[in-house]
Amino acid sequence: MARMKSRNVLWHGGQVSAADRAGLLGQRGCVVWLTGLSGSGKSTLARVLESRLMAAGRACYVLDGDNIRQGLNRDLGFSPADRRENIRRVGEVAALLADAGLIAITAFISPYRASRKSARLACGDSPFIEVFLNASLGVCQGRDPKGLYAKAGAGKLRRFTGIAAPYQRPVRPEIVLDTGARSVEDCAEDILDYLKSANILPSPLTPPPLRGEGNRRKRT
Numbered sequence: 001m002a003r004m005k006s007r008n009v010l011w012h013g014g015q016v017s018a019a020d021r022a023g024l025l026g027q028r029g030c031v032v033w034l035t036g037l038s039g040s041g042k043s044t045l046a047r048v049l050e051s052r053l054m055a056a057g058r059a060c061y062v063l064d065g066d067n068i069r070q071g072l073n074r075d076l077g078f079s080p081a082d083r084r085e086n087i088r089r090v091g092e093v094a095a096l097l098a099d100a101g102l103i104a105i106t107a108f109i110s111p112y113r114a115s116r117k118s119a120r121l122a123c124g125d126s127p128f129i130e131v132f133l134n135a136s137l138g139v140c141q142g143r144d145p146k147g148l149y150a151k152a153g154a155g156k157l158r159r160f161t162g163i164a165a166p167y168q169r170p171v172r173p174e175i176v177l178d179t180g181a182r183s184v185e186d187c188a189e190d191i192l193d194y195l196k197s198a199n200i201l202p203s204p205l206t207p208p209p210l211r212g213e214g215n216r217r218k219r220t
Contacts, residue, residue: 018125021101025059028200029098029126032105032191033119035170036133037162038148039140041179041187042107045133049105049188056205060103063090068108078159084115091119098126103200111167127200130173131191137162139180 022028032049034042046062053060069076073089076082087110097104110116120128140162141149152160159165170176175194177187196203 018099018101025101026202027058027101027103029101030103030195030200031094031098031119031123031126031128032103032131032195033094033110033116033128034105034107034131034133035110035116035173036135036179037137037140037167038109038160039143039145040133040135041184042109042133045177045179045184045187045191046105046107048184049191052188052192053103056201058103058201058205059101060105061097063094063097063104063106063108065108078165080112080165084112087112087115087119091115091122094119095122095124095126098123103195109161109167111161111165113168113171116170127198129175129191129194129198130170131175131177132170132173133179133187134176135178135180 018029034046036042043064043066046064050060050062068090069086072093073086076086087108090106090108094104094106106119110119116130120130144150148157148160149163151157152163157164161167175191177190179187192201192205195201196205
């Protein structure tokens, strides 16, 4: 973990607790960290999971690798040092979202185990659910939605994960999904089931009632 450059920085706590936020939102803030090779389905699964959660009235947000590199991390390339800094920043943002009571869904290759461990540590007491999208290299190459594997194979793309740069598979992820053999809906359902079993979401997962719904008088 990188040291702070200033010694005159203190953490300021608040008067609102994680339990207060959970009571308000009807859920516990957490990070769902999707990791896997390019083409394994991270962004697609993240969006389907987000839609399912929103349909059930749950507060969530997706941090997507391509989107983050257009703003917060636009100054970073793909060297090993930049990849580590990319994930360090994302881990800190995801931790803040989780602390606010949201379900933060991240979609990043995040190839290094040490970086994923740092993201987990950044969450503190908030649950961190590492989800390994275990699609084979052949499946990912066959999909190649951005044409990146073709460019890497032609030598036009340096340091491409899985071809010219390593991907360190998770050792003990909370969830492993074979996205090469299973539908994205089934994979999203597995994550929702885990969130319910971990008491992050209520079970059954139903939309909360509208405010005042039970006390509203019928018009005559």
